[in-house]
Amino acid sequence: MRTMEDVxxxxxxxxxxxxxxxxxxxxxxxxxxxxxxxxxxxxxxDTYLSARRVIMGxxxxxxx
Numbered sequence: 767m768r769t770m771e772d773v774x775x776x777x778x779x780x781x782x783x784x785x786x787x788x789x790x791x792x793x794x795x796x797x798x799x800x801x802x803x804x805x806x807x808x809x810x811x812d813t814y815l816s817a818r819r820v821i822m823g824x825x826x827x828x829x830x
């Protein structure tokens with residue numbers, strides 16, 4: 767998993783569509799969904815961590 771599009775595709779596979787119009791808010795909601803999916807055993811640790819890494823990179827871009 768290397769791009770936000772990869773993360774969005776992963777979430778969509780589970781019926782999760784996130785778009786609030788607030789980029790930072792969207793990223794935080796995606797993080798929460800990923801945490802829950804991992805906690806429930808729907809995604810493995812490597813998938814969870816790589817998706818989180820992509821999101822963290824996006825958050826750094828926003829914050830400058």
